[in-house]
Amino acid sequence: MADNPTVEFALxxxxxxxxxxxxxxxxxxxxxxLEEDIALANVALDLIGQTRxxxxxxxxxxxxxxxxxDLAFLRDVREFRNCLLVEQPNSDFGQTxxxxxxxxxxxxxxxxxxxxAADARVAEIAEKSVKEAAYHLDRSTDLIIRLGDGSDESHxxxxxxxxxxxxxxxxxxxxxxxxEAVVGPGLGDIEAQYKDYTSKVFGEAxxxxxxxxxxxxxxxxxxHTEALGHMLxxxxxxxxxxxxxQW
Amino acid sequence: xxxxxxxxxxxxxxxxxxxxxxxxxxxxxxxxxxxNNARDVYTRRNEGVSIWVVxxxxxxxxxxxxxxxxxxxxxxxxxxxxxxxxxxxxxxRM
Amino acid sequence: MYAQEVKSTxxxxxxxxEMDPVERAFQEKVNAGVKIEPKDxxxxxxxxxxxxxxxxxxxxxxVGQLPEGNWITRAPTLERKAILIAKVQDEAGHxxxxxxAAETLGVSxxxxxxxxxxxxxxxxxxxxxxxxxxxxxxxIGWLVDGAAIxxxxxxxxxxxxxxxxxxxRVCKEESFHQRQGYDIMMKLCAGTLDQKAMAQDAxxxxxxxxxxxxxxxxxxxxxxxxxxxxxxxxxTNDELRQKFVDQTVPQAKYLGLSVPDPDLKWNEExxxxxxxxxxxxxxxxxxxxxxxxxxxxxxxxxxxxxxxxWFRDALMAHAEKHSADKVAAE
Ligand SMILES: [Fe+2]
Ligand SMILES: [Fe+2]
Numbered sequence: 001m002a003d004n005p006t007v008e009f010a011l012x013x014x015x016x017x018x019x020x021x022x023x024x025x026x027x028x029x030x031x032x033x034l035e036e037d038i039a040l041a042n043v044a045l046d047l048i049g050q051t052r053x054x055x056x057x058x059x060x061x062x063x064x065x066x067x068x069x070d071l072a073f074l075r076d077v078r079e080f081r082n083c084l085l086v087e088q089p090n091s092d093f094g095q096t097x098x099x100x101x102x103x104x105x106x107x108x109x110x111x112x113x114x115x116x117a118a119d120a121r122v123a124e125i126a127e128k129s130v131k132e133a134a135y136h137l138d139r140s141t142d143l144i145i146r147l148g149d150g151s152d153e154s155h156x157x158x159x160x161x162x163x164x165x166x167x168x169x170x171x172x173x174x175x176x177x178x179x180e181a182v183v184g185p186g187l188g189d190i191e192a193q194y195k196d197y198t199s200k201v202f203g204e205a206x207x208x209x210x211x212x213x214x215x216x217x218x219x220x221x222x223x224h225t226e227a228l229g230h231m232l233x234x235x236x237x238x239x240x241x242x243x244x245x246q247w
Numbered sequence: 248x249x250x251x252x253x254x255x256x257x258x259x260x261x262x263x264x265x266x267x268x269x270x271x272x273x274x275x276x277x278x279x280x281x282x283n284n285a286r287d288v289y290t291r292r293n294e295g296v297s298i299w300v301v302x303x304x305x306x307x308x309x310x311x312x313x314x315x316x317x318x319x320x321x322x323x324x325x326x327x328x329x330x331x332x333x334x335x336x337x338x339x340r341m
Numbered sequence: 342m343y344a345q346e347v348k349s350t351x352x353x354x355x356x357x358x359e360m361d362p363v364e365r366a367f368q369e370k371v372n373a374g375v376k377i378e379p380k381d382x383x384x385x386x387x388x389x390x391x392x393x394x395x396x397x398x399x400x401x402x403x404v405g406q407l408p409e410g411n412w413i414t415r416a417p418t419l420e421r422k423a424i425l426i427a428k429v430q431d432e433a434g435h436x437x438x439x440x441x442a443a444e445t446l447g448v449s450x451x452x453x454x455x456x457x458x459x460x461x462x463x464x465x466x467x468x469x470x471x472x473x474x475x476x477x478x479x480x481i482g483w484l485v486d487g488a489a490i491x492x493x494x495x496x497x498x499x500x501x502x503x504x505x506x507x508x509x510r511v512c513k514e515e516s517f518h519q520r521q522g523y524d525i526m527m528k529l530c531a532g533t534l535d536q537k538a539m540a541q542d543a544x545x546x547x548x549x550x551x552x553x554x555x556x557x558x559x560x561x562x563x564x565x566x567x568x569x570x571x572x573x574x575x576x577t578n579d580e581l582r583q584k585f586v587d588q589t590v591p592q593a594k595y596l597g598l599s600v601p602d603p604d605l606k607w608n609e610e611x612x613x614x615x616x617x618x619x620x621x622x623x624x625x626x627x628x629x630x631x632x633x634x635x636x637x638x639x640x641x642x643x644x645x646x647x648x649x650x651w652f653r654d655a656l657m658a659h660a661e662k663h664s665a666d667k668v669a670a671e
Binding site: 022026028029030031032033034035037038042044048049051052055069072093146147150151154157231234235238239242245246 | 403406407410413414415416417418419420421422423426427429430433434436437440475525528529531532533535536641644645646648649650651652653654655656658659660662
């Protein structure tokens, strides 16, 4: 780990965006309806754009001459710092939307708080991203409510998605010394906001948060689920097969 | 097949001081989602626009307006602009 | 082109004198460059031909997402990934605009989707070829979007208002597609030997299918004449194909790639290139379902549609429930 906590923190933020963006982008051309294809592509584009900023910052502060692309395409699984939630496979559209909502409900307040971070570069990236995250959260909130309180089948699917994915939500809030060093003392507020917001939305969506779920974690320190390795094999294929080539 | 989302006509105010203009249509289950979809489809999230949606079936005089305004793609997506790509002059028109 | 196999229903073009007064007024309007709008009177053949042409065009945009979408998750840099997502997203938008234009003629998007998925409706043959390497993404942007743009620019002047307006929006968005493809090719051709070989291989595989995009020779097409008279088509297939070859050959030369046609040579007299005969047997096989990827493309679209059914239905159910709430509250 680098001495500068901002490097590690920027990797976490960047890897979250990259892995989620990569997953979301795989829906291009396969979504349930054209309007949704277009909307999802916007989300993926925002996330990839944010990835470039965070990983760019991480590479620069690290000082080893690694670009955002080097970090995205030439690190192995154990070096990835994203939370486990975002690497969960797309599965059905309900799981994709639930994953997005559980992430957005954390991402937006986090970026809002980071807009006031002591490190000006961090604050600047957060500032640029926060509007996009607000829109993502609006959209995913709306869809969670509609699908939870839609048909019997959609209710059932969304409850199943929540049951499966809720266990990965705790890691988002589990702050360590690195988060504290960069974000500052407000981290507890994010957790409180997250609890309030998600329970309000799930209430409206007529969905039940699984009680006493065991919260999984490990992504922040590079202990991932098996899904990430497969994603990287796909994503990094060209860079790995043609070392040093320019694209 | 009988359960198709209704068709909505989309009107956008491109700049302050301009009136809303018809830009196209889309499908959505209700007006709120039509607004969201219009934002994604017809503005690619440009800030500061105002959107109206009207159920196509509710329009009486249905002659669509003259050609709608063409929104620039979002500024951050510079690669959507042809000038982003440096194509040498020798290549000819592209 | 994106609508390669549009059969217009006219029985040959009538002269103004042969037409009844209503039809003559219509044709005179078209001749004068006045746009026809959905509620205006139009010959039944005009309406049917347009529905076929616009829906085929829309289907092509939709199926066209798949070969390029195949490389989104493997794009080699973050910037290339973003560009490709934006590009494929644009194609989805084009499909959407075009379906909406066709809907003004009294056919629903669901009906058109049903025709595509049942195999009744056609889409461009080009999208039934596989994208095997990253260079294919370059070749598609350069050649396929290049050919598409060549066809779509004149369609902005189409006599049918909604189609013309959709094409204006489409052309505006298309402008970066070809350039991003050529940009990929330039990078590959300036790269390692492997990369250059990848680029040449892509050109070898995409060249002839790109020429097929313009459709069979007009000499074989009985439908072109009527479409030209109705101004739902502006140039003949052969004219556009010639234009495409003349534009593209120097671009290949600039890249240092060779066009895979031994008969290709400059003809000073006609001021254009002579080129070899397209394998129309292959074209008709691909159009009739026997291309390398027809089955996969259709399977992917059917899966997206049927997997998405619960989602579409649930949102409709929610909207109906809540509009009922609103009424009850009044
Ligand atoms: Fe297109
Ligand atoms: Fe295109």
